[in-house]
Amino acid sequence: MRRSRIFFALFLLSALSIFIGVKDLMLQALLQGDSQQWLILLTTRIPRTVSLILAGATMSVCGLIMQHLTQNKFVSPTTAGTMDSARLGILIVMLFLPNASTTVRTFAAFIFAFFGTMIFLALSRLLPTKDPIFLPLLGVMFGNIVGSVATFFAYQFQLIQNMSSWLQGNFSLVAKGSYELLYLTIPLFFIIYVFAYFFTIVGLGEDLAVNLGINYPLIQLFGIGLVAAASGLVLIMVGTVPFLGVIVPNIVSLIYGDHVKQNLLITALCGSLFLMFCDILSRIVIAPYEVPVSLTVGILGSLIFIYLLVRRRHA
Template structure:
């Protein structure tokens, strides 16, 4: 019943999203075939709504997979250096291949995100403590180092404005023809769903995985590769959205448990719902202007993140 409620709420907010903006859309005018109204709907509002659904679902699923691969509830692409590494990869392409296509930039983002995450996992094995808070702190520090390197080169080559656009997730510039690569996250989702059982077993630990006949390192590499590919796509299309990959999987696991395959769909829907809600708030809080959705997600996400930390400590 809860799943149906989330789906129904997401449907209602998606419909609402289509009609919120500087230019008013009227349902009656659309039904009468008004050309200007249909142009706005098809070129800006519908692409924005679709990208919100896909990006929210993708980042939430990436967080879910990373938490199982690292056996830590507070790890996600934004707290493991994955997004910062992808950003560095994009910057290097812009420096050495300024006329590179979006496909080349996306591939570079994937490669650097994968390598950066592997470095993070290597560093995580050096931690002397099992405190779950230390691992995301390590990821944040590692990400800051990578981000500082990227910022240095961005200043040196006058690319800081481009860099800033990647730092903040923003859907206001999403239009027809500028977001379609996000559709590639759909087949990635089905691949993740196919391997979900293996990710669940890996989340129980290396000894359990080996005893059940699962290649631990290979499965972990596959999971990291899928997360890197999906994160790179989202970063290229809409930028980075903080906390989403942490809070949504944690809330879902509190309600439905820790089975990856059973939680994939509900995690995807919940991530889309949360991001859609934040984007609508971003558009109405100072209308007709809007704030970047990453700011709204950051404020709400940080509050929820603090609650999760306090709840874990009390538990």
């Protein structure tokens, strides 16, 4: 019942997202076959709505997987240096292959995101404490170092304006022909679903996973690869969306528990729902202008994140 309610809420917000914008869309005009109305619908509104659904679901699922791989509820691609490493990879491609295709940039983002996350995991093993707050703090510091390196070279080679386009998630420029790579996240989602049982076992700890016959290092490596690929796709297409991979899996786990396979679809739907709500809010708060959705997600997400921290402290 709850799942059907989430589907219904997402459907309503998707319909609302399609009809909200600087240019009014009229249902009657669409039914009458108005060419300009249909052009707006097919060129910008539907691509934007679809990209919101895919990006929200992808980042939430990536956060869910990373939290199980690290046994830490506050780790996600944005708090483990994954997105910052991917951004560095994009910068290097822009420096040495300025005319590279989007596919090449995406591949570079994947490679750097993968190795950046591996470095983060290697550093996490050096932590002398099991306090769950220290691991995401380490990830944020590591990500800031990587991001600072990328920003330095961007200033040196006058690419800072191009870099800033990946610093803030923004769906206002999404249009037909510029977002289709996000569809590659759908097969990644199905692969994660197939291996969800293994991610659940890995999330219980290395000793238990090995005793149950799971190849712990291989599954962890495979999971990081999936997260890096999905994060790179989202970064290339729409930019960085903070907190989404942290708060959505935590809220879902509070209600439904910690089983990956059972929570996967609900986590994806809730991520899409939350991002869609923030994007609609970004469009109407100072209409006809827009606030970057990363700012709206950052404000609401930080408040929810603080609540989760306080709740965990009192638990």
